[in-house]
Amino acid sequence: MVAHLLRLKLVLLRNGLRRSAAAIVGMVVGILYGGTLLVTAIAGLVVLRFRDDLPLTEAVLVIGGAGLVLGWALLPVLLFGTDPTLDPTRFATFAVPERRLAAGLALAGLVGLPGVASVLLALAGVVAASRSLPAVVVSLLAAALGVGTCVLLSRIVTAAAASVLSSRRGRDLAGIGGLALLLAVGPVVGTVGTGGADRASFQQVAHVLQWTPLGWPWAAMAEAAGGRWPTALLSLALAAGLAGVLFVLWQRVLVSVLRNPRPQSGGDGGHKLGLGLFARLPATPMGAVAARAGTYWVRDPRLNFPGLMTALLPAGLLVPALASDSHLALAGMPLASAYLIGWGQHNDVGYDSTAFWMHVSSGLDGVSDRLGRLFPSGFLAVVCVPTYAVLGPLLGLPWRLLPATLGVAVTLLLNGFAVACVASAVKQYAVPAPGENPFTSRPGSVGVTVAVQAICGAAVVALSLPALALGVAAWLGAGWAPWAALVVGPVVGAGALLVGVRVGAGLFESRQAILLQDLVNMR
Amino acid sequence: MSQPTGTPNGSPAPASPAAVTPEPALRLRGLTRRFGSMVAVDHLDLDVPRGSFYGLVGPNGAGKTTTLSMATGLLRPDAGTAEVLGVDVWSDPVAAKSRIGVLPDGLRLFDRLTGRQLVTYAGLLRGLGRDLVAERVPELLAALGLVEAQDKLVIDYSAGMTKKVTLACALVHAPRLLVLDEPFEAVDPVSARTIRGILEGFAASGGTVVLSSHVMELVERICTDVAIIAAGTVRAAGHLDQVRGGGSLEDRFLELVGGVTAVEGLAWLRTSSD
Numbered sequence: 001m002v003a004h005l006l007r008l009k010l011v012l013l014r015n016g017l018r019r020s021a022a023a024i025v026g027m028v029v030g031i032l033y034g035g036t037l038l039v040t041a042i043a044g045l046v047v048l049r050f051r052d053d054l055p056l057t058e059a060v061l062v063i064g065g066a067g068l069v070l071g072w073a074l075l076p077v078l079l080f081g082t083d084p085t086l087d088p089t090r091f092a093t094f095a096v097p098e099r100r101l102a103a104g105l106a107l108a109g110l111v112g113l114p115g116v117a118s119v120l121l122a123l124a125g126v127v128a129a130s131r132s133l134p135a136v137v138v139s140l141l142a143a144a145l146g147v148g149t150c151v152l153l154s155r156i157v158t159a160a161a162a163s164v165l166s167s168r169r170g171r172d173l174a175g176i177g178g179l180a181l182l183l184a185v186g187p188v189v190g191t192v193g194t195g196g197a198d199r200a201s202f203q204q205v206a207h208v209l210q211w212t213p214l215g216w217p218w219a220a221m222a223e224a225a226g227g228r229w230p231t232a233l234l235s236l237a238l239a240a241g242l243a244g245v246l247f248v249l250w251q252r253v254l255v256s257v258l259r260n261p262r263p264q265s266g267g268d269g270g271h272k273l274g275l276g277l278f279a280r281l282p283a284t285p286m287g288a289v290a291a292r293a294g295t296y297w298v299r300d301p302r303l304n305f306p307g308l309m310t311a312l313l314p315a316g317l318l319v320p321a322l323a324s325d326s327h328l329a330l331a332g333m334p335l336a337s338a339y340l341i342g343w344g345q346h347n348d349v350g351y352d353s354t355a356f357w358m359h360v361s362s363g364l365d366g367v368s369d370r371l372g373r374l375f376p377s378g379f380l381a382v383v384c385v386p387t388y389a390v391l392g393p394l395l396g397l398p399w400r401l402l403p404a405t406l407g408v409a410v411t412l413l414l415n416g417f418a419v420a421c422v423a424s425a426v427k428q429y430a431v432p433a434p435g436e437n438p439f440t441s442r443p444g445s446v447g448v449t450v451a452v453q454a455i456c457g458a459a460v461v462a463l464s465l466p467a468l469a470l471g472v473a474a475w476l477g478a479g480w481a482p483w484a485a486l487v488v489g490p491v492v493g494a495g496a497l498l499v500g501v502r503v504g505a506g507l508f509e510s511r512q513a514i515l516l517q518d519l520v521n522m523r
Numbered sequence: 524m525s526q527p528t529g530t531p532n533g534s535p536a537p538a539s540p541a542a543v544t545p546e547p548a549l550r551l552r553g554l555t556r557r558f559g560s561m562v563a564v565d566h567l568d569l570d571v572p573r574g575s576f577y578g579l580v581g582p583n584g585a586g587k588t589t590t591l592s593m594a595t596g597l598l599r600p601d602a603g604t605a606e607v608l609g610v611d612v613w614s615d616p617v618a619a620k621s622r623i624g625v626l627p628d629g630l631r632l633f634d635r636l637t638g639r640q641l642v643t644y645a646g647l648l649r650g651l652g653r654d655l656v657a658e659r660v661p662e663l664l665a666a667l668g669l670v671e672a673q674d675k676l677v678i679d680y681s682a683g684m685t686k687k688v689t690l691a692c693a694l695v696h697a698p699r700l701l702v703l704d705e706p707f708e709a710v711d712p713v714s715a716r717t718i719r720g721i722l723e724g725f726a727a728s729g730g731t732v733v734l735s736s737h738v739m740e741l742v743e744r745i746c747t748d749v750a751i752i753a754a755g756t757v758r759a760a761g762h763l764d765q766v767r768g769g770g771s772l773e774d775r776f777l778e779l780v781g782g783v784t785a786v787e788g789l790a791w792l793r794t795s796s797d
Binding site: 284 | 597598617619627631632634644648652653656692
């Protein structure tokens with residue numbers, strides 16, 4: 001059974017790649033990008049083995065390992081999504097013993113780039129800890145437990161997150177939780193950022209972490225490397241216990257999913273009286289697209305959760321700003337907000353999925369489609385960007401920099417919109433289908449996603465260079481620069497948006513059938 | 524748009540020797556579409572006369588959906604042309620699309636909108652003003668029996684209700700040609716009767732309906748004209764009686780499309796073999 005599921009996952013991955021050349025290119029880009037980081041990390045760990053600095057080795061193992069576990073737990077929810085091909089609900093109709101299904105699905109989570117990378121990293125950790133034969137044995141066991149913890153934790157977290165988000169109250173709670181999390185992560189980033197990463201505190205952090213569940217498996221490695229057998233074995237036992245508990249928990253989650261497959265709709269749909277935004281916005285094609293987009297931002301968890309995160313994320317910079325009095329962080333808040341909101345629209349058509357046919361069959365003009373889509377994010381920007389811009393001076397940033405931050409923020413926002421207008425008429429990447437778990441990503445599509453996102457990001461930054469240069473000049477003290485930035489930023493942004501909408505509208509009109517076909521193929 | 528003289532091959536040549544033959548409601552010439560190495564539609568020619576109730580029948584994978592998608596501007600053909608009432612769909616899409624109402628099969632709707640919002644959206648996208656939309660949407664919803672569900676999200680609709688609300692979207696801008704892909708699939712008899720009534724009214728008032736189906740009895744009952752499509756080409760087209768000859772449409776269909784597999788084996792499926 002386990003072998004079956006692993007083979008299924010491999011076949012799905014291969015077929016996903018076979019479907020489009022873009023997926024292969026994306027995967028190669030992903031391998032090159034992630035591979036460089038991975039090789040560096042592995043080389044570092046191997047070098048540690050041949051240096052006599054045992055305390056450093058131990059600290060690196062514990063902190064790196066804990067980071068790996070945390071990454072598996074949080075990244076799927078925050079950024080990437082998990083792979084839905086082996087979504088437990090799809091197995092509801094097969095008579096597979098639950099325990100074996102749980103084991104198979106968890107192991108299948110290792111098939112794919114993140115899984116391979118994690119296994120390699122754990123093995124490199126074993127090399128780093130291989131100071132004696134017993135140490136190798138203990139570390140190998142610890143590595144297996146550690147990787148297993150990663151996979152199980154990510155499975156449990158995504159399943160839990162999906163069920164929380166399927167209700168409105170859960171979504172509100174998640175938003176608040178997200179904010180709290182950011183505020184908690186802030187101090188860590190803050191202390192590291194202010195040069196708190198000297199050796200003593202590094203080892204201190206490791207000593208604390210090694211007694212948390214995140215650190216147990218890796219502590220077993222570190223302690224074995226140091227030859228402290230009682231603590232090594234204790235850590236190993238704790239890690240084994242943790243993995244066991246997580247497995248039971250995963251099996252429980254799986255069973256509850258299999259026995260009550262999640263309903264397709266939110267459930268709390270009920271009646272929505274009246275026409276909502278459709279009655280309030282102009283009764284033109286553009287107004288209709290805006291009303292539809294706005295309604296979706298409110299009702300669709302695939303859009304409102306990221307929207308909320310986009311609005312709140314820049315607030316995370318408050319922590320280093322307040323903790324270490326960083327003016328750069330204060331100045332960065334409106335810029336981050338503007339960039340995230342503007343750039344974030346580049347895949348908007350992808351979220352329509354095949355419902356995009358309504359736009360195609362209605363003979364809608366390109367300008368209405370392009371501008372209408374920007375309505376909800378434009379609304380968000382009008383609220384967020386000035387708020388963050390004014391917040392900076394209120395908290396200690398010199399007032400003379402306000403024109404500069406505003407100017408650069410406006411240019412980043414409008415350039416982001418301009419790039420989005422063009423990009424969303426050229427190439428869309430797969431996103432979760434409507435009604436699907438918003439924390440899923442398509443197998444084999446991560447590469448395309450990363451490539452499109454990187455190209456769009458680079459384009460936004462390139463277009464914003466003039467205003468950014470003026471912003472830097474203002475930061476360095478040139479008295480004229482803030483006002484110049486306030487003029488140049490919006491002018492460049494408006495020009496870019498004008499061209500972007502024109503070009504995007506033209507592309508939309510000539511390529512809409514191809515786009516629709518792309519969306520059909522993504523299902 | 525110049526009108527080619529003479530009847531091209533394969534056209535049904537309706538018996539209307541009136542002074543000026545009007546352009547057909549839908550004219551497809553040499554439509555071709557490949558997906559990879561598979562040819563889904565192969566130089567397909569078809570004329571749908573105005574005012575007809577035209578049925579497209581064919582086995583699964585015959586290219587019905589692909590043909591209808593290319594005829595309505597949803598899928599770009601590799602070669603060939605599609606004209607709606609004399610307007611080329613691919614060189615003047617806006618004018619052509621304003622004359623067509625589409626009900627596609629297997630594509631999603633913006634189903635996080637309520638039924639009323641969705642039909643309103645379709646109307647506004649077509650550039651109808653607020654007053655016109657406000658007048659037509661309630662009428663359509665009432666005619667299709669969706670009034671009770673008009674404030675529910677479309678995602679919570681049943682399959683039949685979803686078809687009906689899609690039909691409302693296709694009708695809201697008063698098209699001259701309706702192109703419906705499998706309009707009766709997964710629809711209960713009551714809803715089917717409602718849909719049929721509306722379509723017959725539409726055709727009676729001079730509109731043209733093209734629909735695809737693989738239910739022969741249904742096509743025989745409601746269509747005036749029919750085309751049998753297999754492997755991406757038209758095997759027979761024309762008036763219903765012309766196409767089916769003396770027998771039933773199903774017989775003619777099987778004769779043209781080819782063999783039925785005789786069921787062999789599967790003995791273990793019979794419960795009596797336990």
